[in-house]
Amino acid sequence: MILDQLKNLLRQGEQDGWGESDWTAALAQLAGPVVAPSTAELESARVDLDRLARCGYPEVVYAEGKTVESVVEIFAALSEAGQDCLATRVSAEQGEALVERFPEVEWNRVAGCVRWNRDSGPEIRGRVLVVTAGTTDRPVAEEAVETLRWMRCGVDCLEDVGVAGPHRLLERRDCLTSVDAIVVAAGMEGALPSVVGGWVACPVVAVPTSVGYGAALGGLAALLGMLNSCAANVTVVNIDAGFKAGFVAGLIARGAAVPGAEGE
Incomplete structure (x- = not known):
């Protein structure tokens, strides 16, 4: 469509002998309807609508x-731009307001996340496994899971396989070898990511x-332990940063699924 319009402009300009001002006006008129604003100027925020084009995924609302009003306003701006929406660290009051305004959303109360994938498009081909050491690590892991779902990445979960019961991980070892990246959430001494890393050939994103x-x-103890992991495939994000762990793992999985990549 745009290419045809440009060709028509070139023909018309050549026929009519346009000068610089004529070309400027014509190109500005052509660009006007197709260049979307890159920032939504709101009362409480300046929402980066261009992030999807630059970084592959839209801005995320850290609630x-x-x-409550600010969270709903920002969520609405992303929605009106036709972008998939994710809000993290959502309180009960904020979640109720988002569900009331946008009945289509998914509200994961354990994760504290509200997610809206605007259509039922296909998942990317890459897949991520999210692992927890104990059930108390689940809220952080669920934040990673919701992030991966928002990214349209295939995700599996393996729960409560901490090092105090090492047989539990080995019983499910098959799960570890069929994914492109693994997120491991662990507290206490933070040993589990190193153990997982020693069994797999893919990246392990550790979240203390x-x-x-x-x-x-x-x-902090878990963070320092993970940073000192002797497993070469383990990398670490911030404490309780389920979103960051999920996002990084999702990017890895997306890269692994790119057509023409090694092994395709």
Whole structure:
């Protein structure tokens, strides 16, 4: 469509002998309806609508610390731009307001996430496994899961396989070898990602959780343990950062699914 319009402009300009001002006006008129605004100027925020084009995925709403009205307003701006929407760290009050305004959304209360994939498009071919050491790590893991679903990435879960019961992981070892990336959420001493990393050939994204008693230091002990992992395929995100772990793993899976990639 745009190419045909440009060809018509070239023909018309050549026939009519257009000058610089004529070309400028014609091109501005052509560009006007097709160049969408890159920022939604709201009362409470300036929403980056161009992030989808630049980075492959839209801006995500970090709801913690925002008013209910602000979260709904930002979510609406992304929706009106036709983009898939994800809000993280959503409170009960914020979640109820989003569900009331947008009945189509998925609200995962455990994850504290509200997600809206605008259509039922296909999943990307890459797949991610999300693993938890214990059931108290589940909220962080669920945030990763919702992020991956928002990215339209295939996701499987393996729960409660911490190192205190090592046989539990080995009983499900088949799950570890059929994915493109693995997210491992663990608190306490944070040992599980290193164990998983020693069994697989894919990247392992470790996310320390704030689960544990006093000397766990709110996840700092797990973070330091993971940063010092001797498994070469383990990388680490911030404490309780389920979104970041899921997003990085999703990008890895998407890259693995690109046609023409090694092994295709």
